[in-house]
Amino acid sequence: SKIQLMRSRVTSIFLYACESWTLTAELQRRIQAMEMKCCRKILHISYKDHVTNEAVRAKIQQAIGPHEDLLTIVKRCKLQWYGHVSRSSGLAKTILQGTVKGGRIQGGQRERWEDNIREWTGLEFGKSKRAVEDRENLRKLVAKSSVVPQRPSRLRD
Structure with missing residues (x-):
């Protein structure tokens, strides 16, 4: 179709x-x-x-x-990639977990990539890194964290 x-x-x-x-x-x-x-x-x-x-x-x-809606698929892919990179030992892991000297730009706080992981899993970034080292834990975490609630329908008079 x-x-x-x-x-x-x-x-x-x-x-x-x-x-x-x-x-x-x-x-x-x-x-x-x-x-x-x-x-x-x-x-x-x-x-x-x-x-x-x-x-x-x-x-x-x-x-x-x-x-699955697109947003759920995006969240699932991002969480799975996070687990994959966290278990590896390559450049991607260094970039993902590395920090840069200096502060953030003046103005409002910008949301970071890791802020999404923290929000979806409910775990601090360090704890989530340890949690995804086991693939079975990662699967459970992805299944629990990637669900996107639908916006409630508006009440009409």
């Missing part, structure tokens, strides 16, 4: 190098919006039709069955 074709083509292109992204709230919102825009385009549903996102998700679910 067209939906499965979209998911296979768009998803593979979209996820290229997603492991290196720092997911800010704005980027997460844009990922979800892009996915919904693609689904609406394939189903020929315009925003002018006043069909809710929940109804669009239900039609997709009915057409292809249960599936």
Whole structure:
């Protein structure tokens, strides 16, 4: 079907190098919006039709069955890559765990790559490094941490 074709083509292109992204709230919102825009385009549903996102998700679910949304896939890929790099001994591990002398730029705190890991796992960065050394622990951590809750539907009067 067209939906499965979209998911296979768009998803593979979209996820290229997603492991290196720092997911800010704005980027997460844009990922979800892009996915919904693609689904609406394939189903020929315009925003002018006043069909809710929940109804669009239900039609997709009915057409292809249960599936992961893009944000969940991005989180899972990032956590799996983190575990892979943490178990290795190469340059990627040195870069990931290294620090640079000096402070951060003036202004608001910018979110860092490791802040995502800390937020999703609920563990400090040092504890999470030890937790992912065992592949079975990593699988459990990824399964628990990569789930993205859907935004609650708005209450109407």
